[in-house]
Amino acid sequence: MNAQIHARLKVARGDFTLDVDLDLPGQGVTALFGASGSGKTTCLRCLAGLERAADARIEVAGTVWQDSARGIFVPPHQRPIGYVFQEASLFSHLTVRDNLAFGYKRIDPALRRIHFEQACELLGIGHLLQRKATTLSGGERQRVGIARALLTSPSLLLMDEPLAALDAPRKREILPYLERLRDELRIPLIYVSHAQEEVARLADHLVLLEQGTVLASGPLNQTLARLDLPLARDEDAAVVLEGRTGAYDEVYQLLDVHLPDSALKLRIPHAPLAHGSALRIRIQARDISLSLAEDPRSSIINRLPVTLRALSDQGSPAQMLVSLDADGHPLLARVTRYSCDQLGLQPGQKLWAQIKGVALLGQ
Amino acid sequence: MPLDASDFGAIWLTLKLASLTTLLLLLLGTPVAWWLARTRSWWRGPVGALVALPLVLPPTVIGFYLLLALGPHGFIGKTTEALGLGTVVFSFSGLVIGSVIYSMPFVVQPLQNAFAAIGDRPLEVAATLRASPRDTFFSVVLPLARPGFVTASILGFAHTVGEFGVVLMIGGNIPDKTRVVSVQIFDHVEAMEYAQAHWLAGAMLVFSFLVLLALYGSRRGKSAWGAT
Numbered sequence: 051m052n053a054q055i056h057a058r059l060k061v062a063r064g065d066f067t068l069d070v071d072l073d074l075p076g077q078g079v080t081a082l083f084g085a086s087g088s089g090k091t092t093c094l095r096c097l098a099g100l101e102r103a104a105d106a107r108i109e110v111a112g113t114v115w116q117d118s119a120r121g122i123f124v125p126p127h128q129r130p131i132g133y134v135f136q137e138a139s140l141f142s143h144l145t146v147r148d149n150l151a152f153g154y155k156r157i158d159p160a161l162r163r164i165h166f167e168q169a170c171e172l173l174g175i176g177h178l179l180q181r182k183a184t185t186l187s188g189g190e191r192q193r194v195g196i197a198r199a200l201l202t203s204p205s206l207l208l209m210d211e212p213l214a215a216l217d218a219p220r221k222r223e224i225l226p227y228l229e230r231l232r233d234e235l236r237i238p239l240i241y242v243s244h245a246q247e248e249v250a251r252l253a254d255h256l257v258l259l260e261q262g263t264v265l266a267s268g269p270l271n272q273t274l275a276r277l278d279l280p281l282a283r284d285e286d287a288a289v290v291l292e293g294r295t296g297a298y299d300e301v302y303q304l305l306d307v308h309l310p311d312s313a314l315k316l317r318i319p320h321a322p323l324a325h326g327s328a329l330r331i332r333i334q335a336r337d338i339s340l341s342l343a344e345d346p347r348s349s350i351i352n353r354l355p356v357t358l359r360a361l362s363d364q365g366s367p368a369q370m371l372v373s374l375d376a377d378g379h380p381l382l383a384r385v386t387r388y389s390c391d392q393l394g395l396q397p398g399q400k401l402w403a404q405i406k407g408v409a410l411l412g413q
Numbered sequence: 414m415p416l417d418a419s420d421f422g423a424i425w426l427t428l429k430l431a432s433l434t435t436l437l438l439l440l441l442g443t444p445v446a447w448w449l450a451r452t453r454s455w456w457r458g459p460v461g462a463l464v465a466l467p468l469v470l471p472p473t474v475i476g477f478y479l480l481l482a483l484g485p486h487g488f489i490g491k492t493t494e495a496l497g498l499g500t501v502v503f504s505f506s507g508l509v510i511g512s513v514i515y516s517m518p519f520v521v522q523p524l525q526n527a528f529a530a531i532g533d534r535p536l537e538v539a540a541t542l543r544a545s546p547r548d549t550f551f552s553v554v555l556p557l558a559r560p561g562f563v564t565a566s567i568l569g570f571a572h573t574v575g576e577f578g579v580v581l582m583i584g585g586n587i588p589d590k591t592r593v594v595s596v597q598i599f600d601h602v603e604a605m606e607y608a609q610a611h612w613l614a615g616a617m618l619v620f621s622f623l624v625l626l627a628l629y630g631s632r633r634g635k636s637a638w639g640a641t
Contacts, residue, residue: 100537126540127548133541139534143556152552153542202543 084259099126132199275380312377446524476582527561
């Protein structure tokens, strides 16, 4: 399913205005990321048809869902979407089974691509079917809510901060299910969030919203590494890289992670993983230091040759943020202005990046 | 028991009237309550006030206007006569019409509260699960508003049983046609038949208490008017 999503939306409500023009990939996970009040939920609700933007054109996989110029508005119940709300919003008068069946039985059997048992297995809720919706824990409720949305065999999944109402352990409980969903079902997902951690783990494409406008829209790793976006100003600024596991050093318990389309690899202290499995790693800007030459006497084992792409002071008098290219992979490093001057850093320069910490996401 | 055939006739008539009124009110009141609970129209205020009028008006005022409207010279009465239906004043049909109007707020308001308490979210969820608005109303709204329907039915029924003024104005006092229990009690008292008046009045008292007990006792700590 390689269906482009196009959405041009203009909403004016009180002192809030949303004015966006989005072209999103019709596959993988797109995160709509921004602070509360940035308009990300409004975008999602307009895509679902739960809100009707006065001036809008929405086209998904070649089908027009709304075109205010031509007076077209497909009501939400006729859009092939699955929607997961922040609170699971299960029907309190129904059992888990009947909640799941609510959408499922309204789908023509010939058009069902996800089946009842499959959804239960995917979300691990098979044992809850007889329970009343009101007796479930928060995490269970949200898993049922996700399965219920999946069971309409949607062409597009929309999730509005599905983890925001949960505590940290519940979040950790659900994230792996969302990763499975992304990896096993080929349904494009638009995921609204203001949590960097979730975005880093799940998203392939990132849309950054601020006060109703789009600041940036692009592949996750490139967008995270852009110096001109507020993401890079964040204390936790980081890049996310996709890698594949390689050899494992039994003696030192080090796992090789190869970066795609390059000879580079990182070595991470970790338990063994199946050879060749895909994974995501996150490297924070504050965990990278720079040197002019490789230093084999360093205790830091991950040292990568990089090219300096750009420098930015980010409005900070003491710190500089440096954007690097490691054989095609973007990295961010935060160093002191003093070091920048001492090393004479400038764009195009060849350097060595010493990476002190690498986090495996979702393991 | 000193009750005679006319007393039992009045009881039977009262139950028949209250049941029919409640049924009609649920059918009529549900769309009105739904509209009142959901609309953002300017008309919401005036319509809501109109429906609530019987709460504050003396029943005789409602009865008086109904008598004029439904009578042979009223605009409704003329219409019904022109249609060959005759007039409905001083008939059981007239009682039903009067009761429906008189008890309307007791059905509409609990339903309106129950609908409002459901909120937008379940409706939105249903829409994203491919349920049309009509489908949603029957598969989500009605089941979720069930406590409201129970309250509305009980209050509508009980309030109709207790009416007097409207009945007397437009129904008169015709045995087995328009003479309900409250009117029968009035007649007994007028005729100094206190024993029969006691029996009927006592029965009404016990009935009303039991109805209210069922209503308030069944919802621990919840308002009898609201939904869950």
